[in-house]
Amino acid sequence: MFERLKSVPIDPILGLMNAFKADPRETKIDLGVGVYQNSSGKTPIMTAVKKAEFALHQNENTKTYQGMTGDIDYNTHISELIFGSENSISNSDKSCTLQAPGGSGALRVGAEVIARTKENATIWIGDPTWANHIPIMTKTGLKIKTYPYYDFKTHSIDFDAMIAQLKKIPAGDFVLLHGCCHNPTGADLTLNQWSEVCSVASQTGFIPFIDIAYQGLGNGLDEDVQGLRILANNLPELMVASSCSKNFGLYRERTGAISFLCSSDVQSKIVLSHAMSAARSLYSMPPAHGALLVAAVLGDHALRQEWEKELEQVRRRIESMRKMLCQKLETNNHGQDFSHIKMQKGMFSFLGITPDQVTKLRDIHGIYMVSSTRINIAGININNIDYLCDSILDVL
Ligand SMILES: Cc1ncc(COP(=O)(O)O)c(C=O)c1O
Incomplete structure (x- = not known):
């Protein structure tokens, strides 16, 4: 019966994740997948959550x-x-x-x-x-x-x-x-x-x-x-x-x-x-x-305060990457406006380049984003932002 099934296309983001994993370039940057990454490019477990998890491990007495x-x-x-x-x-x-x-x-x-x-x-x-x-x-x-x-x-x-x-x-x-x-x-x-x-x-x-x-x-x-x-x-x-x-x-x-x-x-x-x-x-x-x-x-009052602080750090990091990206791109000679990125909120914005430029960024520079040009701002950090901006300016 299963031979009657035809495979369905893989979700474009999952396809992008696989292509990124398989890319051997050390300078590659993933702006596609929608998870938060810290300044070291990691998606960490929050400290408050880890503490709660430790307590749960000690105290949980049923899995009913x-x-x-x-x-x-x-x-x-x-x-x-x-x-x-x-x-x-x-x-x-x-x-x-x-x-x-x-x-x-x-x-x-x-x-x-x-x-x-x-x-x-x-x-x-x-x-x-x-x-x-x-x-x-x-x-x-x-x-x-x-x-x-x-x-x-x-x-x-x-x-x-x-x-x-x-x-x-x-x-x-x-x-x-x-x-x-x-x-x-x-x-x-x-x-x-x-x-x-x-x-x-x-x-x-x-x-x-x-x-x-x-x-x-x-x-x-x-x-x-x-x-x-x-x-x-x-x-x-x-x-x-x-x-x-x-x-x-x-x-x-x-x-x-x-x-x-x-x-x-x-x-x-x-x-x-x-x-x-x-x-x-x-x-x-x-x-x-x-x-x-x-x-x-x-x-828990203390855990909640700790979590709120960690969440604030997440928010501030995203804001600062938005600002930095705009500063570095605003001096481009191509008349392309990126200023919307610093006004917008959360993890995503459209970069607003052409599909051909998206392909070039991936093939030439190892920078991955979905074809709509949605980028995950949290994929940017102070170690990769110069390479990212130089690469964007290169393909404009
Ligand atoms: C707008 C929006 N809604 C809902 C979700 C669902 O999130 P999850 O099912 O991972 O909790 C996401 C996740 O990326 C999202 O971006």
């Missing part, structure tokens, strides 16, 4: 099933991280949070719930967006439509076009928004723009589904959720898919959550039952380890 909602403490901490610990939403029965296997698992469970709301349930996704959004949503049978997001000419959000499309979205459709550190563009909505999106949502009746995979990597832990909170404090319903892959460095532990804000306590219970039933048929129960670590860090 956790249940479909996952760890209750973790869910409470995540809800507070997103909506605010003082915010009535986190303490209200109108909201519920379910631990999920990474941000991807959270998105999938969220999409499954949307698909159950009505026949032909539709989600609107910004163009461009994270490469996995459309495959995840499509698998649930949701109808996918797109709204414009980024203007490649001005290297910024095409807000007029975005809002014009949002105004036409029918009530009951869902709209996927990036909470912060937009992947792939690095271009985030301002708070005024979030407010405008919010008033359009209340006029038209669309329901926001916010994907927040980089909380703390943009402007700060609280700062990065201000836009999301404008929506949460003013709209009756929304959904949030969150991830601890980046801000806790827990990539392989698959640690995420799906949160729902509903119009009543009763509604929230019903929605939670659907999320649990979707989870049950997809993976049954989420993996415990990462969530227990996050709950331990967020539940």
Whole structure:
């Protein structure tokens, strides 16, 4: 029977990772894969996480099933991280949070719930967006439509076009928004723009589904959720898919959550039952380890402070690499503008060169990036930035 299957194309990022691994050049640089790297090019385990892991190793006394909602403490901490610990939403029965296997698992469970709301349930996704959004949503049978997001000419959000499309979205459709550190563009909505999106949502009746995979990597832990909170404090319903892959460095532990804000306590219970039933048929129960670590860090004052400091270092390093890259490239004689990179947030930006220049960078200089020219700023460090900039200037 298996001979009936035809192989499917490998994900371009995975293909790029393999090509990078096989490249023998010592000067090679990986700007493709979406993980944080420190100034030595490593993806370290955070110290606070390591300490929590050590304590867990000493104290954990069972590996029995956790249940479909996952760890209750973790869910409470995540809800507070997103909506605010003082915010009535986190303490209200109108909201519920379910631990999920990474941000991807959270998105999938969220999409499954949307698909159950009505026949032909539709989600609107910004163009461009994270490469996995459309495959995840499509698998649930949701109808996918797109709204414009980024203007490649001005290297910024095409807000007029975005809002014009949002105004036409029918009530009951869902709209996927990036909470912060937009992947792939690095271009985030301002708070005024979030407010405008919010008033359009209340006029038209669309329901926001916010994907927040980089909380703390943009402007700060609280700062990065201000836009999301404008929506949460003013709209009756929304959904949030969150991830601890980046801000806790827990990539392989698959640690995420799906949160729902509903119009009543009763509604929230019903929605939670659907999320649990979707989870049950997809993976049954989420993996415990990462969530227990996050709950331990967020539940301990000293560990939490240590984690916040480490996260701040991550954020500052990315900011400083953005600035340095712009400084070194701004003196180019080709009239190419790279200044958008220092204004943007999080790990990604489009470099904005041509596909031919991307190929030359890889073939001649061993510098790897996806064909869209999205670069992972965290792949840059003070040891490789000169080589990187010289190589970019060479291919311009
Ligand atoms: C925008 C966005 N959402 C969600 C995710 C999912 O993250 P994970 O499933 O690794 O937690 C990512 C990961 O790169 C992302 O960039």
